[in-house]
Amino acid sequence: MSHAPILPILLPMMMAVAMLLRPALARPLAVVSLAAQVVLAALLLGLAGDDAVRVYLLGDWPAPYGIVLVLDRLAAMMVAVTAVLGLAALLHAIGGSDREGRHFHPLFQLQLAGLNGAFLTGDVFNLFVFFEILLLASYGLLMHGGGAARARxxxxxxxxxxxxxxxFLISLGLVYGTLGTLNLADIAIVLPGVPAADQALVRSAAALMVAVFLLKAALLPLSFWLPHVYAAAGVPVAALFAVMTKVGVYALLRVEAIGLAGAPATAGLLQPWLPVLALLTIAAGTIGALAARRLALVAANQVLISTGTLLAAVAAGGATATAAALYYLPHTTLVTGGMFLLAGHLARARGALGDTIDNGPRVPGALLLGGAFLVLGVAASGVPPLSGFLAKVMVMQALGGTALGPWLWAGMLVSGLVMALVLARAASAFFWEVGDAAAPAAPEPRRMMFALLLLAAAGPVLALAAAPVASYARAAAEQLHARQPYVEAVLGARPAVQRETRP
Amino acid sequence: MALLVSIAVGLLAACGIYLLLRPRVFSVILGLTLLSYAVNALIFLGGRLGATAAPLALPGARGLADPLPQALVLTAIVIGFGMTAYLVALALRARAETGSDHVDGAEPGEDRR
Structure with a gap:
């Protein structure tokens, strides 16, 4: 299993190539690929469970000169979340929407390769490259199916x-120009000793990098692009995009905890503005959800709320807050993905009305869809007894002692209440105040329903398995913040890196 | 030398940002191109400039040229080129779908739908 860390990247890449060579086999290959990725993710979770940090040297070039992949608990968890979400999105897509345009499946696989790569890489330039892979695939996926709204x-x-x-590239150029390395573990070693003349430059580079991550994560002043993009994307694509903002959060968490923490040049980089912006993001997402006229827009605003909540926890720093964030992250990713799928189901069943929150005809199969709506809504708004409630309690406990704690508590509680109202209003429009005429029953492939139920099950499953998931998250957070195991695994216990001072 | 290149980087970035903020997609694409030139030159500067540095680790050679920024720039150029090509195709598609080359997908003052 020594090659395990690279498999989540290689597998979807190879599958994408195979799909381009044999387009007729794209669907079966995609299902095989996703099934294999779920199994692989389970294996990686098991591997990472022994608290060792596994390092994979590409081409066996020694770090920090070569490229490294690093598998630890956090990376394994992110890969697993991506695999489950990807499987559900794919099962929904092969219900028919994958044939609305060309090359859906290869793009989907490349997107997964980029996501997994971003989670596993131990090198900031490689992080950039994987960001580009996943972005380029996402540009194609966003345009899948065409139409003026998507083009716009x-x-x-x-x-x-x-x-x-x-x-990002400017920041990398500055980091390399001042520190002479791009390996994250090596940055952690070099950064504390950076000469005084270079400190301002390093700090700006780190600030730029943080800004890029926050753009991907959609923190408030950089978040206005998100709602209409997610609402315009196709249903399975929007569901998969639910994990895209989490890449930004993950990258910020990883780079801050391993690379930047503890160095005087980057001390206090995230304070005090990040909690404030996180709070404002929660508020903006809540107001956006209240104003939304479509269920997909509600779900897109839910993505904003979850970004705000996650970043509030990241800003608080420390293992407890990170552990809470890492329990919240799979919950919110899967539930929001499920919400996008549900919006697609409703739009399909209601014909011309789409997923507009408006009274319409009776929806066929309302029992199942309504049940899924109930479970997803309860989980998303953070009402007991599902995972949303537990996750929010953990995050709020972790935030209680911080400077903005009371404000964040109020923000999260009000946002949960408003979300519950918005979703209850939507549910009554969709399922209760309906006309007598039933909508013409659109044949609903069973695998699409299975995809929805898979994600809807996330709420109850994460609540039932709260103890093991939370303890895994706790261990992942402690491993991340310990830093030393990561650095030692990549560079060895006593790194002997020859450095040349440059003019 | 480094000062000259730095000034060029600043100039390119300034022009790029100005063009990025223009309302038509074509000038936005030009702006992105200029910005990526600025970025490439900046990464190059990260490896320090020098005309006489030895390119290879020959015996006894000191003050070697840093080969890594060149590899980084090459990657950045390839990615930037691909992205720009995609954006041009997307702009043409959007022009065909929405009938406007404004970045909002509609002429100012015109209703979107």
């Missing part, structure tokens, strides 16, 4: 992310 949303999305990439 697509331009803004692509331009914004290209600017983000340019900023």
């Amino acid at each position: 949303a697509g331009i803004g999305y692509v331009v914004l992310n290209l600017v983000g990439s340019a900023l």
Whole structure:
């Protein structure tokens, strides 16, 4: 299993190539690929469970000169969340929407390769490359199916992310120019000893990098692109995009905890503004959800709320807050993905009305859809007894002692209440105040329903398995914040890196 | 030398940002291109400039040229080129779908739907 860390990247890449060579086999290959990725993710979770940090040297070049992949608890968890969400999105897509345009499946696989790569890499330049892979695939996926709304949303999305990439590269150029390394573990070693003359430059580079991650995560002043892009995307694509903002959160968490923490040049980089912006993001998402006229828009605003909540926990720092965030993260990713799928089901059943929150005809199969709505809604708004409640309690406990604690408590509680109201209002429009005429029953492939139920099950399953998941999250957070195991695993216990001082 | 390149980087970035903020997609694409030139030159600067540095670790050679920024720039150029090509295709598609080359997908003052 020594090659295990690279498999989640290689497998979807190879599958994408195979699909391009044999387009007729794309669907079966995609199902095989996702099933294999779920199994692989389970194996990686098991591997990471022994608290060892596994390092994979590409081409066996020694770190920090070569490229490394690092598998620890956090990376394994992110890969697992992606695999489950990807499987559900794919099962929904092969219900028919994958044939609305060309090359859906290869793009989908490349997106997964980029996501997994971003989670596993131990090198900031490689992080950039995997960001680009997942972004380029996401540009294609967003445009899948065509239409004016997608073209309109697509331009803004692509331009914004290209600017983000340019900023990322500027930051990498500055990091390399001052520190002489791009390996995350090596950065952790070099950064504390950076000469005083270079400190301002390093700090700006780190600030730029943080800004790029926050753009991907959609923190408030950088979040206006998200709702209409997610609402314009196709149903399975929007569901998969639920994990895209989490990549930004993950990258911030990883780079801050391993690379930047504890160095005087980057001390206090995230304080005091990040909790404030996180709170404002929660507020903006809540107001957006209240104003939304479509269920997909509600779900998109839910993504904003979860970004705000996660970043509030990241800003608080320390293992307890991170552990809470890491329990909240799979919950919110899967439940929001499920919400997007549900919006797609409703839009399909209601014909011209789409997923507009408006009284319409009776929805066929209302019992199942309504049940899924109930479970997802309860989980999303954080009402007991499902995972949303537990996750919010953990995050709020962790935030209680911070400077903005009371404000964040109020924000999260009000946002939960408003979400519950919004979803209850939507449910009554969709399922109760309906006309007598039933909508013409659109044949609903069973695997699409299975995809929805898979994600709807996340709430109850994460609540039932709260103890093991929370203890895994706790261990992952402790491993992350310990830093030393990561650095030692990559560079060895006593790193002897020859450095040359440059002019 | 480094000062000259730095000034060029600043100039390119300034022009790029100005063009990025223009309302038409074409100038936005040009702006992105200029910005990526600025970025590439900046990464190059990260490896320090020098005309006489030895390119290879020959015996006794000191003050070697840093080969890594060149590899980084190459990657950045390839990615930037691909992205720009995609954006041009997307812009053409959006022009065909919405009938406007404004970044909002509609002429100012015109209703979106």
